[in-house]
Amino acid sequence: MNRTPLNPAPLVYAHRGDRSRAPDNTLEAYGLAVEAGADGIELDVRRTADGVLIMSHDARHGDMAPFIEMTMDEVREQMPEIPTLIETLEFVPPHIWLNVEIKNDPADSYHDPTRRIVDQTIATIDEHDSLERILLSSFDVGAMQRAAELRPDLLRGQLIREPTSLEDGIAAATAQKAHAVHPNVLYFSEDPTASIGQIHSAGLAAVVWWVNTPDQVRSMVDIGVDVIITDDPTMARRVLDQG
Numbered sequence: 001m002n003r004t005p006l007n008p009a010p011l012v013y014a015h016r017g018d019r020s021r022a023p024d025n026t027l028e029a030y031g032l033a034v035e036a037g038a039d040g041i042e043l044d045v046r047r048t049a050d051g052v053l054i055m056s057h058d059a060r061h062g063d064m065a066p067f068i069e070m071t072m073d074e075v076r077e078q079m080p081e082i083p084t085l086i087e088t089l090e091f092v093p094p095h096i097w098l099n100v101e102i103k104n105d106p107a108d109s110y111h112d113p114t115r116r117i118v119d120q121t122i123a124t125i126d127e128h129d130s131l132e133r134i135l136l137s138s139f140d141v142g143a144m145q146r147a148a149e150l151r152p153d154l155l156r157g158q159l160i161r162e163p164t165s166l167e168d169g170i171a172a173a174t175a176q177k178a179h180a181v182h183p184n185v186l187y188f189s190e191d192p193t194a195s196i197g198q199i200h201s202a203g204l205a206a207v208v209w210w211v212n213t214p215d216q217v218r219s220m221v222d223i224g225v226d227v228i229i230t231d232d233p234t235m236a237r238r239v240l241d242q243g
Contacts, residue, residue, distance in 0.1 A: 005097040005135040005155055006180060006205045009226040011039040012240065013099055014233040015209060016057055025055040026081045027091050038233040040097030040135075042209070045085055047117050048072045053085035053124060057103070059110050068110045085121065089129040099207070099229070100125070101159065102138035102147075111140075118146045122154065135207070135227075137182050141172050148176045157182045157207050166195055170202045180205035180226070185216055188223070196223045214239050 005011075017029025018036050025043055033041050044057045052072040060066040064078055075082055083091070085100075092098065104117055118138075125131055137157040138144050147156055157180030160169030166187050173181045181204050188195050188208070199206045209229035211220055217239040220228050230236040 005040060005099065005133060006207075006226050009205075009224070010221050010240065011097070011227045012037070012233055012236045013040040013042045013097070013207075013227055013229045014038040015042050015229050015231045016044065017041055018233055020232040020234070023081065025057055025083075027083050027087070028081075030088065030092050033233050034093060034096055036233040037237040038096070040099055040227070041092060042099040042101065042229050043088065044101045044103050045117070045121055046103045047112075047120070048075055051120070053117070053121060055083050055085065055088055059103070059108055066110050068112075085124055086128050089125065094130070094133065097133055097135065099135040099137060099157075099227075102136065102140065102143045104138060104140045104143050106140055106142070113142070115140070115143050115146045118143050119150065122147065122150055135180070137180075137207070141176070144172075144178060145176050148178070152177065155179050157205070160184075160187075162186065166198060170198060170204065173204055174202055178204070180207045182207040182209060182229075184208070184210045185220070186210070188219070192219060192223045196225060200224070211236065 014033030016024030018032035021032050022029040043055050045053050046056050046067050048067055049069055050071045131154055135155045136147050137159050139159045156178045158173040158178050159182040169181050185208055205226040207227040208225045211228045211230045217236050
């Protein structure tokens with residue numbers, strides 16, 4: 001089996017880096033995730049007003065203006081710890097997979113219907129790194145459809161959360177010929193075996209996030225998820241290594 005961002009399963013991805021020990025989406029958190037033995041890092045990309053791609057889960061920080069309304073110089077002046085996508089690509093060792101989440105949620109007041117962030121993200125990675133180590137994801141179905149149009153060979157996963165049903169998430173992923181669906185761990189609360197069966201029967205990998213306790217890690221391993229995204233990669237790695 002070829003080694004890819006989705007296999008050999010189960011892989012451990014650090015959610016926004018090792019946010020159990022450092023502020024999320026910072027180079028420090030990414031470095032600690034590598035130190036913890038994570039196979040990959042899940043991280044979030046947004047645009048500034050002058051078109052710089054930065055790593056941030058939230059659209060704004062505290063009382064600051066939204067990042068989409070700030071230049072990179074303004075962002076750096078107020079939050080020097082926020083890295084750019086290029087800085088992140090250069091910092092994270094090439095053997096570490098990257099799950100790059102496009103932050104363009106349709107429910108976000110700063111949603112960009114043109115999805116130009118998708119084009120720019122793919123072009124930036126293609127220029128400064130290798131798309132072969134990337135798993136691209138987004139809650140925005142339109143963003144994932146755009147990525148499929150641009151690079152159908154790029155590994156892609158459809159993120160879902162409540163109230164979207166698992167069935168609808170799987171349907172959205174298969175319609176765009178994605179490679180994975182990314183539900184949070186709550187989708188596996190009632191009948192985890194049935195849930196994983198639905199995903200795998202559709203030919204999709206299961207990339208599960210919010211897996212933050214040893215029991216959750218063991219449960220996800222037992223049912224055969226492909227990628228575990230956790231806030232505590234040290235814990236997850238320890239559980240997996242203990243068998």
